[in-house]
Amino acid sequence: MPPRWQAVMITTDEVDQAPLLRTRFTLDDGHGEVTSAVLHVSALGVVEPHLDGEPVSEDVLTPGWSSYEWRLRYVSHDVTARLGRGEHVLGLALGNGWARGRLGWNDGRAFYTGELGAFAQLEITFADGHRQVVATGPDWQARPSAVLADDLYDGQTIDARLREPRWAAADGPETGWTGVHALEFDARRLTEHIGPPVRRHEVLRPVQVTRSPSGKTLVDFGQNLVGWLRFTVRGEAGTVITVRHAEVLENDELGTRPLRSARATDRFVLSGGLDTFEPTLTFHGFRYAEVSGWPGELGRDDLEAVVVHSAMRRTGEFDCSNELVNQLHRNVVWGQKGNFLDVPTDCPQRDERLGWTGDLAVFGPTAAYLFDVSSFLRDWLRDLAAEQAHSPDIAPLVVPDMVKFEENDDVIQARSVAVWSDVAVWLPWSLWLAYGDRDALAEAYPAASEHVRRAETLLSPNGLWDTGFQYGDWLDPDAPEDKASAAKADKGVVATAALYRSARTAADMARLLGHAEDAEAFASLADRLRTAFGKHYVSADGIVFSDCATVYALAIEFGLLDGDLRDRAGARLAELVAASGYRVSTGFAGTPYVTGALTSTGHLDAAYRLLLEESCPSWLYPVTMGATTIWERWDSILPDGRVNPGDMTSFNHYALGAVADWLHRVVAGLSPLEPGYARSLIAPRPGGGITWAHGSLETPYGKLAVDWRNEPGGFEADVTVPPGTTALLRLPDGTEHELDAGEHTVRAATVGQ
Structure with missing residues (x-):
């Protein structure tokens, strides 16, 4: 049961940017020792709670990003050991985060709130059973912090001259404070955060500090990562150190073009003394940093990169005798870490960073092997269910669905889309196989079944899902640079195959959970889809319509073909793979399944040759080009070393790393x-x-x-x-x-x- 809330959501009267809030309190006398003290905290924005001048936990970017309209998470901290007799101060440092910062690629911001809000309730229990509650309310105080600007996309500015280190301590300043007022807020939106917190993890030192042709100081950390820089420096008061971040170099200068409009720039103003800076109200996807304004000569020991992501426990390991494959696998791991920062994002660096459903639909088995993502993704699936429940005609393509706030974005507002919307079924089933948690499967079932029912209404009279907008085999390497959905694979083939898999899986779910009528209905739908697929898309000699690797991979792996037709499809797939020179010829929908389809139809050698090919496009091509994460495009860096000129060129996209599932199941052999x-x-x-x-x-x-x-x-x-x-x-x-x-x-x- 959630706490009985006495707190109210508060905001500042006069302070707008990254305010500090506090209240003083004294423990009630005459009730013995404190036996329990739990602090519940949340925010419209992000919040860093302090008690008596010290951070309450190692968590950052709390409470993360959820579907705020219906689910605002709160986090609970046990602070029993920190409450002794005397006066105490509870403080809250706020930042814009996802609620008021920039989101998406259209420069939109403040989709969820125009004012930052803080919510905290400290529940103290004494030896005699007496309870004391300290909660946010109109008696709290607020003041400006040293943070002059903060945004997840654009970066953070900190002026060390404005710091008041004792702001949340009992001996802290009495002047400079202003008032607060309550925000209209329904506490029933508050929900316990069941996923892991976002925390700091590895710390990396630079591998190289160099000068660019234009004279800029460039720092290379040797690994594409997500987080921020931390350093201690002394210099003249008012000196501004500016740090720009990027994943690559372009023409030997910092390659910020792929970031699009995200500025990814932190600024630090020196106090004149010894200053330590760490911008915890933002994060960046980067390998390289351009540093200007540093007093003196910048050395490799002067900076460190702090890796930040959700605190998932590593569970799965893989390595083999081929070092290029090992680096590929390491790239998959780093890609998951960088993009599993509270929300499973598509990319962590440019003006997007959204929870695209298609990426997770295909990556679920890999994610669940590499890390314990049971609670992380269960929480995300709750957001998916909330979005779906409040948008009956739309299965969100991103979760949380901020793009519903955008105007004139008809494609994003499309109804159910194959593969992307199928995450409602595929992901819970992947988690069921990985963890065997029946309760989690039952919780996800309503959204899964609703997706299948909704998609059934979109079928054309011939029984195929060949209507409406589809992404199809997105990012087919043979598609035109500016038309990522113009794939070789027919979109109806892709969509019908995907829905067949969802209907069959939903039937299995329903049967397992005791929903007999649903199981029969979904099984019947799957049978009809399979029949229609065979009638309209498969010829007597086993040729699948549009005759490309993706359609064969999906037809084989999703179980749409049997017997001789399946054998012929496998042989044709092997022919197509050989004809491509064992370079990848599949896009977003087909790539996760092509090696599995080859393997299961007796073409293991072709699967290995496809895996081990080093020319572009291939999984190992980026490795040979120095990649340390999975790229969005096979040719995000062109063979001549130039950065792909397109405006959709991320160097940290985990989806194509779904091939790691084949490494785990087939090369190592675990399933x-x-x-x-x-x-x-x-x-x-x-x-x-x-x-x-x-x-x-x-x-x-x-x-x-x-x-x-x-x-x-x-x-x-x-x-x-x-x-x-x-x-x-x-x-x-x-x-x-x-x-x-x-x-x-x-x-x-x-x-x-």
Whole structure:
């Protein structure tokens, strides 16, 4: 149950930019020791709570971004150990965050509120049961902070001359404060934040400090990351240090063009003493920083980059004998970290940073292997459900859906769109397989079933989803530069295949959850879609309409073909992949499934050749060009070293990293046979000259792991099966072994390379 709220949402009377708010209080006398003290805090904006001059936690950017109209999260902190007798001060530092800052690509801002709001309730319980509540209200005080500007896209400005370090301490200043007033706010919008907080993680030092041709100081951290710079410096009062951030260099200067209108610039004004700066009210996606105004010569030891993302526990590991593949996998991991910052965004650097549903629809299995994303994505799915419930004709393409506030954006306001809207079904099912949480599946079911019902109404009389706007096989590498949806794959084929998968999965969900009528209805819809797909899109000789790699990959992997037709489709897919020179020829919809389709139809060698190709477009091409995250486009950097001239060129997009799921399932060989890995399949498929691989996963039951080696003397696998589970080990020669919990070593004949 949520707390009984006595607090009200407050805002400042006179201070507008990044205000500081506080109240003084003394513990009630005569009730013994404090046995419990819990601070609940939220904001319209972002908030950093302080108690007696010190931060309450390591969290940053609280309470994150949710569908604020219906779900404003609050976070709870246990502060029992910090409350002794005497006077105390509770303080709240505010910033614009997502609620009042810029969002999207049309320079829109303040979509959710025009005034910053703070909400806090400190509940104190004493030994005799007495309760004391300290809550935000009209008696609080406000004053300006040293932050002159803050925006997630544009950056932060801090003037150290204005700092008052004791503002939230009992001996803090008595002057300079003004009043506050209550904001109209319905506390029923408050919901507990079940996901992990955003926190600082790794700290990286520069690998190089150089001068650009124009004389600018450039700092290279060697890794594309998300976060900010932190440093301590001494210089003349009033000196301004300016830091601009970007992911790449262009013509040996800082490459800010791909950021579009996002300024990604922090400014720091020196006090004249020793100043430490850390801009915690913004974040940037960058590898490079351009620093100007630094007093003296900037050295590698003067700065550090702080990596920031949601505090997800790492669960899955992979590596193998091919170092390029290992770097690809590391790029996937860094891409997930950078984009899983409270909301699973498409990119973390330019004027967008939105929770695009299509990215997550295809990346869900990879995400759930690499990190424990159970609560992170369960919270996001609650936002999806809220958006869907309040927009009955629209399945949001981004969640939270800020683009509904934009005018004249008919494409974004389109009704259900295949793959993107299918996240309502595909993602909960991926999480069910990964974690086996029936309650989470049941919670997601209403939105999943609603999507399928809604999409069914969009079918044309021939039973196909070939109507309305579709992104289709977005970013097909053969599409014109300025027409990302102009793919080789027919959009109706893509959409009908995607909806078939959703209907079949929704039927499985309904059956599992005891919704018998729904299960029958969805299964019937799936059958009709499958029949219509075969009738209109598949010829007698197995040619799928539009005859390109994506349509075969989807038809095979989603189960739309059987028997001889499936075999022919697999053979045709292998032909097309070979004809492309084993370079990637699929877009957003097909790429996550093409290696799996080749593998399951007996073309493992072609799948490995596709994976290991190094020329553009391919997964390893960016690696050979120095990528440290997954790119949005295969050619975000062109073979001649120039940055792609398009205006949609991100260097940190996780979606194409969904191939890591194939690395985990096929190369390492780990996948669930039962939800939550109660029973696992361990089935490594060596190939491509890879002589060894390691995969491990912290399942809900414990560690599942495999280490295999394929050497002239034989194939050998060391396997760990978690307690309370069993596994089926399927060796490359087809032999199978039933394994109980524990450690096992199994040997077989060498697999041909």
